[in-house]
Amino acid sequence: MKTRTLLIAAAILTTVGAPLGLLAATGELTGNGEAAAMSLSPPAQVDVATVLLKRVQRWDEFNGRISAVGSVEIRSRVSGYVTHVAYKEGDEVRRGDVLFTIDPRPYEAALNSATAQLQRARATALLAKSRDERARRLLPSSAVSQDEADARHAAYAQSEADVLNAEAAVELAELNLNFTQVRAPIDGRAGRAMLTVGNLAVADQSLLTSMVSQDPVYVDFDPDEQSYLRYSAELRRSPANMLAVRVALAGDEGFAHVGMVDFQDNQVDSATGSIRMRAKLRNPDRIFTPGLYARVKVSSGYESDAVLIDDKAVLTDQDRKYVYVLASDNTAQRRDVQPGRKSDGLRLIESGLMAGDKVIIGGLQRIYSSGTPVKPAEVPMLAAAN
Template sequence: MNASTNRQDRLFRPVRQVASRWAIGLLALSGLLGLAGCASEAAPGEGMPPPPEVSVATVEQREIRPWSEFTGRIEAVQTVQLRPRVSGYIERIAYEEGQEVRQGQVLFVIDQRPYRAALARAEAELARARTQAELTRSEAARAERLAGQRVISTEELDQRRAAAAAAQAAVRAAAAARDVAALELEFTEVRAPIAGRAGRALVTPGNLVGPETSVLTSIVSVDPVHVVFEGDELTYLRFTREARTEGKRRSPVQVGLAGEEGFPHEGVLDFVDNHVDPATGTIVARAVLDNAGRQFTPGLFARVRLLGPEPVKALLVDPKAVLTDQDRRYVYVLGADNTAQRRDIRLGRELDGLRVVESGLEPGEKIIVHGVQKVFFPGMPVQPVEVAMGAPPAVAAAAGSH
């Protein structure tokens, strides 16, 4: 019995193993079908993640003045290269280099001894000419009386008159020579022709200088100053057209220096060149700035903002809300059903950390400013949290947590 039983077990064991595997498979299949049935009976949307939380802000509308920005340089209103008017040896430098000087202040002194001697000689010559003129005048008067008594001839009378006239001319020539000598002596003191800041002395005492070859120093005026810049012809045409319409000739200008935030300095446009450069399509313009605080130095780089005559209404958005698709700019606008709707826009310039939107948005619309990376496709549902336009991410996150 045992032998036949063992033999039957060996024969039917594979059959039982196959049957058991089929039973396990059927149980697993029935379980999967049961789960599918349960899933089909569940409510739609159950098990999906909630809409992402994003920060939205209302498009800001503000009155601004249209502007154009340029780069320019600070220039002095007056610049003088100081040269001597007479020749001679430098005797003394009478100013401190790099400091402001007054108009008429003595800066250099040239050796005055030759010019004092020349002035003394000219004064002596003038005195001699005056004495000679007095003598010839007396002789001419006496000749007049004698000619009336017919003591001397008419020819001699004419000679006395001519001698008196020549003596008077000699007096005038001597007086002019004396004035020239006095001027040359005065020119030995080289004075500042304008008030401003003097540069370094280009000569030292003991050097021979002359009017034709020597530059002693330079002086630049300090208050006010000019900022010179070049504008494109489209800006020139727009601003001149607006100025004619509004009847204004001097447009306001704002200026910022390197290292400064924004445009803290104000001035007015006081000059526009009379032609546009055909090679570059630009025209030179100039503004005048107050420099009472001495913050401007000629040669400094300057950022220039030229303001339009009248303010206009503009829409402003946070730059962090703007996305790029190749050459297009767009934002996500919050739809009526809290969905993110793509909107292409055209951007203008930056103002106070916001960007001007020239087209594509309407006042009062809300756009996503923080969390735009959570929006994967247009029409995606979102959970909006309203913040102020331009609020930093930390403030926006705090507003969302509440």
């Protein structure tokens, strides 16, 4: 009986132990499988290029604002009710185009009255002239007294003055009638109508609309004192006495727009240590709208050594820029960098790289983390950029 019990127990242990051993073996293989797979995978094939060291022209960058060369507030020069708005709000208009019409009927009547007064004054002057000439002919024969002749001459002179006064009244009435048609004083874009049909416009008070010119435009910026001194020296050396700037809007990648500085203020702001400067830009495509934020780049007047790489090598991690550099053990090592502007198709690196560094520019999709083994193939930096 005892022997039979021992045999049963041994059978149970054998049945249970075999699966447990199999499970243990399976777990050991699973735990080491990934490491083994990584150690067995071949190095990622990548293209590397040595950073390019080159002397480049340095530029200073400032914040600026676009402003209009001409900006006008359109007001009525006569009082009256608006009878017509002759332009489409926001459209460009030419100088002399009619924008608003003020009710002209009172001014037409005033012109007719002034014209009638002028005709009356001319008739009176004609009569006074005839009487004066008659008195002058009769005076030698004493047919009229000297007093009478002098009175007739004075009446004629007074009637001539009345004619001049009536002519001025007609001219003023014509001006007022012309002012009932409010015209654009400049070429530019008109804003929204502040007064619509049926509203009263008060002379020289009521704002009807506003206009800004479109081409060219200004960009205003405020360089610091040190930059201003360098620019002043550059202007003294420049034969044309003009300083060039490059301008980009908020969404632009590069500084494609070129302008010339045509104004600098007469004093430095002691509170901010800056001085106002202004450049003029062409705007044929109406890209620039007054009030837009702009970035202004001005030549600093000196050159320096700079590190340049292919723009494809620069990667983004949230708000950080980085590249992968080839280490001595043929692994890809992450390096945070501060990129600058472009120069001759390459990206200028302000900090993070030095001469002799080899940057990975191709096969970056095969690198998953810093320290990944790679198999480099070296190519020239300029050829890679092209």
